[in-house]
Amino acid sequence: AQKITQTQPGMFVQEKEAVTLDCTYDTSDPSYGLFWYKQPSSGEMIFLIYQGSYDQQNATEGRYSLNFQKARKSANLVISASQLGDSAMYFCATRSLVSGGYNKLIFGAGTRLAVHP
């Protein structure tokens, strides 16, 4: 079974500073993907970044980077130079990439980020 744990219900950060949102995962699959999504108050789920379990380098997308530590089973999201518009819920998720496997996304409980001016 797959499981995502996000231990920070809420986080605060000052505008222009960097913030790390924690995510640990548990899976028995040899191949899996890790995802981060942003959900603003409007409710839409916005895809931020993806990391494959066999990717050698940490994924980066603009101000977002994923600190992937496979041995520790962690996939923390780092947001650099925070902006007021980054205030939202952030969800970490995982999905098996095993062929024929159950390919549903498993979400964590989420972390609410508040960016202060």
Place this chain on the structure above:
Amino acid sequence: GAVVSQHPSRVICKSGTSVKIECRSLDFQATTMFWYRQFPKQSLMLMATSNEGSKATYEQGVEKDKFLINHASLTLSTLTVTSAHPEDSSFYICSAQTGNEQYFGPGTRLTVT
């Protein structure tokens, strides 16, 4: 980029009526679509996985006769909440898969009075 739409965005219905929510992938074909439910301040809970041309696979605890899912084409899946009750009030989100990525619709807020 990949866009998924949902209609309606908000719906209010009376208890006992049925409500249909549409999910469309606008610029890509999706063999698999997913339906999620989200209660306030909670995470997304997967309700069912919908594959084009076949019956949906429901998660444990989700009543398939209450939440009817139809995936008639590669770009359209529908969720019908039958005989809705106030406890069905929630935010319903669909997503469509292409390759390794899932793109989400904007969600539908259902209120049952």
